[in-house]
Amino acid sequence: MNLPESSQKxxxxxxAGFGGISLAKALRKLPAQVVVIDRHNYxxxxxxxxxxxxxxxxxxxxxYPIRKVLKRLENFYFRMASVEGISxxxxxxxxxxxxxxxxxxxxxxxxxxxxxxxxxxxKYAMPMKTVPQALNIRSLxxxxxxxxxxxxxxxxxxxxxxxxxxxxxxTGVELAGAIAELKNNVFPKDYRHLNxxxxxxxxxxxxPRVLSPMSEKASAKAHHFLExxxxxxxxxxxxxDYDGFTMVTKDNLTYYTQNLIWxxxxxxxxxxxxxxxxxxPRLNRYKVNRFxxxxxxxxxxxxxxxxxxxxxxxxxxxxQVAQPAIQQGDLLAKNLFLLWEGKPMKPFxxxxxxxxxxxxxxxxxADLGKLKFGGFFAWFIWIFVxxxxxxxxxxxxxxxxxxxxxxxxxxxxxxxxxxxxxxKSGL
Numbered sequence: 556m557n558l559p560e561s562s563q564k565x566x567x568x569x570x571a572g573f574g575g576i577s578l579a580k581a582l583r584k585l586p587a588q589v590v591v592i593d594r595h596n597y598x599x600x601x602x603x604x605x606x607x608x609x610x611x612x613x614x615x616x617x618x619y620p621i622r623k624v625l626k627r628l629e630n631f632y633f634r635m636a637s638v639e640g641i642s643x644x645x646x647x648x649x650x651x652x653x654x655x656x657x658x659x660x661x662x663x664x665x666x667x668x669x670x671x672x673x674x675x676x677x678k679y680a681m682p683m684k685t686v687p688q689a690l691n692i693r694s695l696x697x698x699x700x701x702x703x704x705x706x707x708x709x710x711x712x713x714x715x716x717x718x719x720x721x722x723x724x725x726t727g728v729e730l731a732g733a734i735a736e737l738k739n740n741v742f743p744k745d746y747r748h749l750n751x752x753x754x755x756x757x758x759x760x761x762x763p764r765v766l767s768p769m770s771e772k773a774s775a776k777a778h779h780f781l782e783x784x785x786x787x788x789x790x791x792x793x794x795x796d797y798d799g800f801t802m803v804t805k806d807n808l809t810y811y812t813q814n815l816i817w818x819x820x821x822x823x824x825x826x827x828x829x830x831x832x833x834x835x836p837r838l839n840r841y842k843v844n845r846f847x848x849x850x851x852x853x854x855x856x857x858x859x860x861x862x863x864x865x866x867x868x869x870x871x872x873x874x875q876v877a878q879p880a881i882q883q884g885d886l887l888a889k890n891l892f893l894l895w896e897g898k899p900m901k902p903f904x905x906x907x908x909x910x911x912x913x914x915x916x917x918x919x920x921a922d923l924g925k926l927k928f929g930g931f932f933a934w935f936i937w938i939f940v941x942x943x944x945x946x947x948x949x950x951x952x953x954x955x956x957x958x959x960x961x962x963x964x965x966x967x968x969x970x971x972x973x974x975x976x977x978x979k980s981g982l
Contacts, residue, residue: 556653558632561588566891567648567655569638569826570663571598571621573877574859576946577884578661583628585892590632590657592650596621599686600945602877603954605726608683608692608816609733610741610967616953618686619946638664641828643852661887662841662849662857666821666875679799679978680817683726692816693969694976696734699813701972703753704746710811716754717812719802721794722819723760724768725912728777730816731758732915735784740965756786757810761793761819766920768874769910773920776929780914794819799978813978821875823861835863840872845902847887858883864903873905877944882906911937916962 558565564587568575571593582589600617607614625631636650646657668682681692696718703715718734720727738754758765758781764774765781765788781788793805802810823839833851835842841857842850843864849855859880863872873879883903890900909923911933919934921927938958945951961967 556634556636556650556655558588558590558634558655561630563588563630564658565590565656566659566661567592567657568661568663569593569648570665570859570861571595571624572601572663572665572859572880574665574880574884575661575663576621576624577881578663578858578888579625579628579631581885581888582891585888585895586630587658587891587895588630588632589628590634590655591621591625592634592636592638592648593621594635594637595685596633596635597686598624598946600950601684602725602941602944604683604686604689605730605733607686607689607969608696609730609737610693610697610969610971611733611961612954612957613969614686614690616950616957617945619950624946638826641826643828643855646854658854659891660855662826662855662861663859663880663884664824664826664861665880666860667824668817669820669822670817671820673796676794676797676815676817679797680721680815681978682817683730684821690974691976694972694974695978696814697970697972698975700742700746700749704749713753713755714800714811714813716749717757717810718755718814718816719757719759719794719810719812720816720818721759722817723758723762723765723788723790724818725766725910727758727760727816727818728765728781728912728914730818731756731781731786732784732913732918735781735786736915737967738785741967741970745970757789757812758786759789759792759794759804759819761791763790765790766912769912769920770922770927772927773910773912773922773929776920777912777914780918780920780929784915821860825861838863838872846890846900847883847903856887858887866905869905876910878908879905911940913937 566587567590569592597618603617606612636652638650640649670677699715703712706712720731766774766777795805796803825839833849840863843857843862847856849857860875911921913919917931919937920929921933
């Protein structure tokens with residue numbers, strides 16, 4: 556890999572998600588060579604991926620060039636590459652574009668979709684972890700509606716118009732609400748000859764309630780909001796198989812759908828080169844101490860979703876959401892400054908700022924410390940928090956304009972099949 560020789564120490568950050576970007580930006584004044592490696596040349600604001608998949612936003616509204624985010628770093632280098640492995644004995648990183656050495660390594664690779672070993676679901680279901688995957692869902696949804704509008708077979712048409720979302724965490728709940736709003740406000744005008752009663756939205760959850768990481772009050776409100784929008788909720792239900800047309804649950808219920816979206820779980824996107832106890836195989840996450848050092852290594856750190864840190868308040872690790880990653884990235888930057896000065900590092904303590912989830916227009920739920928509420932005010936807070944958190948002034952303006960347009964016109968502007976998707980089918 557072509558990088559200049561330097562007398563400065565080299566810090567390599569693998570992954571430009573919330574944690575990696577937060578860390579890199581905070582290293583601006585550190586006298587070190589900072590190298591960021593990612594498979595994409597952009598940072599994705601993942602909480603709004605569902606709006607790309609449901610035609611509410613275009614992908615460039617929630618993505619931002621990594622080089623532009625970090626342009627103020629004097630000794631910053633970005634390489635678009637896939638990391639294939641790490642030789643910890645030689646402090647060497649191997650990628651599909653070549654190899655490079657490091658003095659300090661930070662792994663911030665986040666998570667990937669967890670299909671729990673079900674090869675059929677992995678083959679035929681639609682995950683939503685990346686911008687291309689969100690665009691695939693958008694194209695598939697619109698293509699299926701176009702096909703349904705010209706379909707004479709009743710069972711086939713209903714399968715084209717049935718949406719099954721597996722996983723009722725924030726992603727699944729927000730996605731179900733967005734699709735329900737398309738059914739209620741947009742598709743009846745676009746597809747006037749289709750019977751919208753044929754369109755069904757099913758949300759499946761293995762736990763006893765939706766939004767299980769949030770409070771029972773938030774969960775109950777979200778359940779109520781979704782049912783009012785016409786979403787059919789199935790709790791204590793585990794999806795067992797799917798062949799591209801027929802979905803079967805573990806209690807042998809059958810659903811016919813050509814739109815199965817998998818939001819049921821994630822697993823760590825670990826890099827090859829580590830074994831126990833550094834890597835926890837069942838979680839695919841790195842075990843780290845309170846300074847985010849990977850167990851067994853002084854110069855290798857892990858932050859964000861890929862890091863598993865046990866504390867008194869979080870004995871099973873921190874939640875795999877943006878805030879722990881951002882806070883760990885910020886603190887690690889400070890600790891690296893302390894390392895440079897030969898001072899002891901500071902342990903990480905997570906400050907929980909609360910949780911939010913939106914369920915369509917004027918509907919959201921919020922757990923903000925002891926305050927737990929839902930409705931319009933929670934929805935307004937959700938909008939404000941997400942606008943502030945977006946990277947780049949242009950993205951904030953574009954997203955705000957789109958949301959205002961959608962709110963006033965009950966419309967979704969990005970209903971374009973610009974990149975047709977060929978779905979695998981079991982038919």
